[in-house]
Amino acid sequence: MCNRYRLTAQQAEIAATFGVALPFMPDVTFPVGDIFPTGKKTPAYGLVIIEEDSVRRVEPMEWGVPTQVPGKRDPDVRLTKYVTNVRNLSSPFWHSMLTAPARRCLVPVTSFSEYGQEAGGNGRKPLHWFDVPSRPLFAFAGIWRPTERGNAYGFLTTEPNGVVAPIHPKAMPVILHDEDHDRWLSAPWDDLKALAAPYPSQLMRIE
Template identity: 55%
Template structure:
């Protein structure tokens, strides 16, 4: 479920889009065009009343038993069960919520494993959109994941289980600051008529 997305905008565009003044030199070589689990990507978070742009690794560390019987780390990239203790502490604390900027996200359509077609979704009226995300400190640097919800009518025929939570621009500040129950009202399918499929 959405383990690949694009961030076609560079750092300077993100700073402008989110109203961030950075004291650091801008690196226009970052981020790469496509982003995958375990890789670093930009997130926006609130700190002391201002927004900050950070690079974090995608996926909360989670230990599972592999086929060999050994314990291995498998990152969890999507928040599906909002009541799970695994996510609850990050969701409850507004300081642990973040915005994950993207320009398009992908889902694999139905088909045989290894041959499923890849589809890309975007919001044509908005060059940079935000997933509703959470983050936390971790060994080796901070990590993030983003929320999922029921798919809308555009995504459902391709991926009937879920879609990422896309935020309207006017809801981004609420996601970063509102009490939990209010913040979770934003975890709804984005209007299909505002999206496009490539």
């Protein structure tokens, strides 16, 4: 599960890579440093790119789509959980977002992280960062929806490739190829399911 990533690109680079019209709105604040999931008491935001009427724009959203789950102590009590990673693509919870092009988004990224499996000499699991050397700025396949306190997003995950698996054998984010950006924002869902696949390991690097 990826719960930490970075976006360090400048506005002009994001605009050129993803076809966003400049200038950006003055109230758009870019995240600085690492981006973390949102929480009930501490909202946290990332940037996504959405398309409306064939025009793309950058919008800050909370990272984590809220859903109600049974409480551990009392199953009759419903608790709010913020879901950051979308793995079960057949779940009814995600269906309305996956099947509606207007609810899909591009999540711009410069690198993402996973913790190692074994603790180091300091007793802590090491944090490893992954990027794509040939693409300093790339995108996760994202989805979003309105919530009671604003728009929120998550991104798809899939089986890990040969670079990520030794560190995190459960999953990795779905990284879109540049030529698939347009399709992700406009094509029917049935034509996009094959995109939920591991990114080629030979194109990635671990720090």
